[in-house]
Amino acid sequence: MSEEEVIRQSQAACDALSAEDDGLKREVLTHAGNRWSLGIVHTLGSAGKLRHAEIGRRLEGVTQRMLTRSLRQLERDGLIVRFDHGEVPPRVDYELTPLGRSFLARMVPLWTWLLENADGFRAARVRFDGENRSGEA
Structure with missing residues (x-):
């Protein structure tokens, strides 16, 4: 898969997130990534x-x-x-x-x-x- 395809796929996934899922994603990545x-x-x-x-x-x-x-x-x-x-x-x-x-x-x-x-x-x-x-x- 090309970088452009990955970026499009990533954007589609982000666009599909509910506000609740987006908040969860941010929380988990913030502390799990420390x-x-x-x-x-x-x-x-x-x-x-x-x-x-x-x-x-x-x-x-x-x-x-x-x-x-x-x-x-x-x-x-x-x-x-x-x-x-x-x-x-x-x-x-x-x-x-x-x-x-x-x-x-x-x-x-x-x-x-x-x-x-x-x-x-x-x-x-x-x-x-x-x-x-x-x-x-």
């Missing part, structure tokens, strides 16, 4: 079922609060499932759902495209920053 949520989905996709602390260790820089918040949002949207084993001390595991695996499978081509075009993004930023600096003088 740094930590993508990291969680990727981590669970590659490692399988993990405990909260193990996910945190694999995501360098994430705070406990942000990890918990991201996990709850992903669970709310059905991308991950939480298993509470009802033990003392508490033991809770997280795992991708089929919906979460589907989301991850669709993100991989985007990540690949971003990496393939990283030099182009960097060059565009240098060009933009240079043009804007010279215009400020």
Whole structure:
């Protein structure tokens, strides 16, 4: 399929969305596409079922609060499932759902495209920053 056909198909899909569906799309993409949520989905996709602390260790820089918040949002949207084993001390595991695996499978081509075009993004930023600096003088 050509880029033009993809764009037309995308526009048709957007035009067919109800206001409720459009709001849902925006909400899910906003939080599911953030740094930590993508990291969680990727981590669970590659490692399988993990405990909260193990996910945190694999995501360098994430705070406990942000990890918990991201996990709850992903669970709310059905991308991950939480298993509470009802033990003392508490033991809770997280795992991708089929919906979460589907989301991850669709993100991989985007990540690949971003990496393939990283030099182009960097060059565009240098060009933009240079043009804007010279215009400020």
